[in-house]
Amino acid sequence: PNRRHMYKGKDLRHHQYFVASDWPGGIYATPALAGSRPGALIAGTWAVMMHMGMSGYKQCAKDIMRTATHIINGVEKMEGVRLMGRPDAFVVCVGADDPDKLNIFNVGDAMSERGWRLSLMQFPSCLHFCVTYLAARQDAGPRFLADLEASIHCVRTAPKGKFKDSKGAIYGMAASIPDRTMVDGMALTYIDAQYYA
Template sequence: MIDFGPPAELPASGRAADDVLGELEGMRSGDVDWRAGRSFGLVFHAGDEVEAVARAASVMYLEENGLNPLAFPSLGRMQQDVVDMASGMFHGRDGGRQAAGFMTSGGTESLLLAVEAARNRGRDERGVTEPEMVVARSAHAAFHKAGGYFGVKVNVVPVRDDWRVDVDAMASAVNDRTVLVVGSAPQYPQGVIDPIPEIASLASERGINCHVDACMGGFVLPFMEDLGYDLPPWDFRVEGVTSISADVHKLGYAPKGASVLIHRDVALRNHHVFMFDDWLGGFYASSGLAGSKPAGPMAAAWAVMNLIGRDGYRRLTATTIEATRRMIEGVRSTPGLTVLGEPQAQCVAISAAEGATVDVFALMDELATKGWHLDRQKPPDSLHATVSAGTAPAVDDFVADLRAAVEAVGDRRTEDRSTDYAPIDPST
């Protein structure tokens, strides 16, 4: 647990601007150095120009409020454009399809709202009062958060040896109360794409929702397809897929606070819109969890997507996937290590090879001394790398340091088996 020292007090009198900003600069010095391309996750950087444009757009809209597009029509327009651009990428408008959605603050909010929409649809169309969803063990933790928030029981089914969801187990777990089945494209832990057509057909046979979590893949898979990579079907071209989430703030290269949740049609979308007409404040409608909504991330996402364009994303994806494949080869050719499964996009899980004694958590401690950041995950004990355009140039150095770290660590194990993603001490 991180010790932040004694509780802060609001300063009795305001401090000088230089002093405040200087302290912030100082505080940052202990953070991971993502600019050096050594953080395989958390920050996704597409170069100085993209950063400069994102920064300018964010600052331009620092104070505006996305809550009310009547007051700020520009923000309504940006949201519509971002959603439309993403819908096009996911074939949401092919053949007269009319996909519709909203921007959200990130992958988690997109997943929360996908669950809420499924719950509401099950209640309104089928009278389901005790809703359930079926997700793989590999599905993002936010589905469990959503289950808690919206009162939807989460039935977890195992993954197969290739880390993809066991669709037979999923079919057996579906019952009359099921409102949602979930597939990921790709799932985060091992980077493989679930069998979306099979999952979606479970949903369409029963008139329930099928959400595809493409928070990681939404801004990669369409461009891999352009580049000629062989990929299984995962988007709105698959009948039965009712919604897709994709994070502009991951491989879309926008700063944090931008994702989209897109439904196959407006009727499905309307299940997640909150409308209330019995308030002394008047009619209130809201598309997401927040009321007042930061406009900076919306503007930055719009600007970055327009700046990069399809050809730019294709280039960034080529760089990313080539580097990912080099990382996979580098890890597999390092004695004692392996990569779990066959990652299909940019996420890679590094673990000990069968029969090898190397402790990947001790290995991570060693790598951290060289400034590398990968998340520790389990089960099984492994290190997670999300490669992106910003980290691609560092991959060869990473593999060299990884090899040296394996030698340095030998059979040493660390006591610390934690895989805390966001440490919260329940006792304070």
């Protein structure tokens, strides 16, 4: 059945939203309970698992772990960055050795210019990359490491102001605001803006 919720004003509608501004995964804001896990995604995942079977799923996991391990080992040898913990699975977090010398969010923007979609994390500032089957199938580990090194070099040698309007600049500013209620308010305003036609 179709259901519609109508609110007298945005203040009442805000009770439907979920905002977590102090989560290490970043500023998370969603207009509804399902968040980023809608039913269609769950059904699609189940269908793929049924199609692949247990042996296909195990092979996929092995390929993902091989690629993740390659990236982890490469980051450990890289100058200027470090792993944020030792991952046991396929999620790799990379932070700056010295945040005063290298803005890791700007490195994330430089990686975006090279086609990578990394999540920006906070407390501490770092980049989060989830190695997927697509990355494993394309043997993306060597390319990821080469692009990460090139991105670090790009940030270190960039002219002043190159990254001033970037996602990293905005995200870094939001992560540095001590009063998290201000960040919550900005997230609520962002969701509100999505509902105006």
